Amino acid sequence: MTQGASPRPYMNPYVAGVGIGVALLLAFVIMGRGLGASGALSTVVATGVNTVAPDHTTDRLPYEAYLGDGTVSPLKDWLVFEILGITLGGLLSALLAGRFRASIDKGPRASNRSRLLFAFGGGTIMGIGAKLARGCTSGQALTGGALLSVGSWLFIIGAFAAGYMAAPLFRREWT
Amino acid sequence: MNAPFYEFGLLGDNASLLVALLIGIAFGFFLERGGLGNARKLAGQFYLTDLVVLKVMFSAIVTAMLGLFWLSKLGLLDLSRVYLLPTYVAPHLIGGVVFGVGFVMGGLCPGTSCVAASSGRIDGLVLLGGMLFGILLFNEAFPLLQGLYYSTELGQVTVAELLGLPHGVLVFIVVVAALGSFVLAERIEARTK
Numbered sequence: 001m002t003q004g005a006s007p008r009p010y011m012n013p014y015v016a017g018v019g020i021g022v023a024l025l026l027a028f029v030i031m032g033r034g035l036g037a038s039g040a041l042s043t044v045v046a047t048g049v050n051t052v053a054p055d056h057t058t059d060r061l062p063y064e065a066y067l068g069d070g071t072v073s074p075l076k077d078w079l080v081f082e083i084l085g086i087t088l089g090g091l092l093s094a095l096l097a098g099r100f101r102a103s104i105d106k107g108p109r110a111s112n113r114s115r116l117l118f119a120f121g122g123g124t125i126m127g128i129g130a131k132l133a134r135g136c137t138s139g140q141a142l143t144g145g146a147l148l149s150v151g152s153w154l155f156i157i158g159a160f161a162a163g164y165m166a167a168p169l170f171r172r173e174w175t
Numbered sequence: 176m177n178a179p180f181y182e183f184g185l186l187g188d189n190a191s192l193l194v195a196l197l198i199g200i201a202f203g204f205f206l207e208r209g210g211l212g213n214a215r216k217l218a219g220q221f222y223l224t225d226l227v228v229l230k231v232m233f234s235a236i237v238t239a240m241l242g243l244f245w246l247s248k249l250g251l252l253d254l255s256r257v258y259l260l261p262t263y264v265a266p267h268l269i270g271g272v273v274f275g276v277g278f279v280m281g282g283l284c285p286g287t288s289c290v291a292a293s294s295g296r297i298d299g300l301v302l303l304g305g306m307l308f309g310i311l312l313f314n315e316a317f318p319l320l321q322g323l324y325y326s327t328e329l330g331q332v333t334v335a336e337l338l339g340l341p342h343g344v345l346v347f348i349v350v351v352a353a354l355g356s357f358v359l360a361e362r363i364e365a366r367t368k
Contacts, residue, residue, distance in 0.1 A: 013230035014357070016209025020231065021238025023201040028243055030186070030194050032179030033258045035202055037285035038306070045310045061321075062314035081192045083289060085199020090290030092200065093207035102295045105214040105282070119214075119298040120305035122281020123288070126274050127309020130285060132324065133270025134260060137284040138202075140267075141232060144260050146239035148333040148345060151262030158271025159278060166276045167221040174218040174282070 007099040024142055031078070034143025038130035040083035042066050047074050062131070107174040118173055129159075178252040203290050206231075212290040214282030214298055221279045224367050226360040233353045244346045264327035281305065 010016075027034050046066035050057045057063035067074045094100040106115040130136040133155050135144070141159070144152020177183045181191055209231045210216045219225025246252035278284055281302045283291050288306065291299025313320065329337075335345040 010210035010227075011205075011208040013209050013227045014234045016205045016211075017231040017234025018238045019205035019208070020202055020235035021242070023198050023205065024235060024239040025242035026201075027194075027198050028239065028257050029178045029246065029252060030180050030198075031191060032182040032256050034239075035198070035286075037289065038310070041285060041303075041306055042310055045307055045314065048307075049311070049314075060314070060317070062317045076192070078191060078195045081195035082199035082202075083286075085196040085201075086203035086206070086286055087199075087289045087293040088196075089200035089203025089205075090207040090212055091203075091293040093204045094212065094294035097208070099207075100295050102297065104298045105216075105291070105296055106298070107215065107218075115298055116301045119281050119283075119302040120308075122277045122279075122283075123302040123305020123307075124309035124312065125277030126281060126284065127277075127306040127311075128313045129270045129272070129274030129277055130306075131270070131310055131313035132266050132320070133274060134263070134266065136274065136286070137232075137278075138286045140260070140271075142235055142239070145232075145236040146243060147257065147259050148240065148335055148342075148349070149260055149262060150329060150332050150334055150337050151260060151264070151267035153334055154262070154264060154267040155271035155274070158268045159275035162272040162275030163221045163279045166279050170218075170280050171222070173280075174215060175222055175224070 007101075008097040020142070021146075024146060028146075033078070034139065034146070035082065036079045036135065036139035036143065037083055037086065038127070038136040039139060040077070040079040041127070042131070043074055043077055043080055050074075107172070109175070110173045115173065118170065133158075176251040178246065179256055182253075182256040202286070203293070206287055206290045207294055211287045212294045212296065212299070214291060214296070214302075217284075217287065218279060218282040223363050226364055229356060229360055233356060237350055237353045240346060240349060244342065248343075259331040259333070261331050262329040263325070264329060266324055266326065269323070277309075 024035055043066045046063045050067055104112050104115055140152045140155040180186055210227050216225050216227050220228040247254040283302050288299045288302045292303055335342045
């Protein structure tokens, strides 16, 4: 869609950060809660398993917590709608900036195959970590960070310390 | 002003879902604008080549934190009715460590992978699939993990309460730390370019 035209440069990161901060503040002011992403994915997983194997989710807490009382679809949920918005907002911004393009982001030395394998593996590990920590970069780092929650700041410290310690293992993929 | 509006019954459930969609759109829009749909830019945080993650994240945290502080100070928002996630020391720290390893391996986090996928990145879509798989693994292994999951509970507690500092003092310290980290980030980037 952007053949020929070069995409516009990214926004100043501090301005983008303030934009996200205002969105987060609006969530606090209007709803009394913050943002999230992994919570919505938990709902998707629980709904999927419940559709394929309804017996399997009965009395199993990690599923039941995301399925509600069964009177409305579990997908009619605040975080599910919010993550749909995130996806739409990303699409909108990419289209307006002429940046929408099928691509794979990786370092110059990495193959597409290894990048996609590492993306899947990294996603799997993050899924487990986010479940254990009861949230991810959105629900813990941004939301709990702004509320100065002890657990959220422990999550931030743990995630960045581990990221720097593990970085040499994945240097070939990115640099 | 009686904030949070939803907590005071000023809007219904269907309206709250519309709010969710609109706030999500704003969040996703600014993530993509800032370059956070691009895994290579995010991974640059861990090789000190591109510190966009720190800049975006810390300025978002400071903006929302200052907004909450002043709205509450001026009596416009009841901070006690904003949901604070309870702290579980070991799960938060260990979960963070596991998450951090996945973050540098995958280059995107849950929210940014949605933005990466919707701006056409195949790696973003694949990472989203990996995350659903990881959540499924956790759920299936929950009987083994629940001991850890419920351990070391501190309840709903802020860093200010833990350290015995007034809220405003901690807010000031975080702002100073953020500004200091921005100066440092600009210096590091200037040196690697």
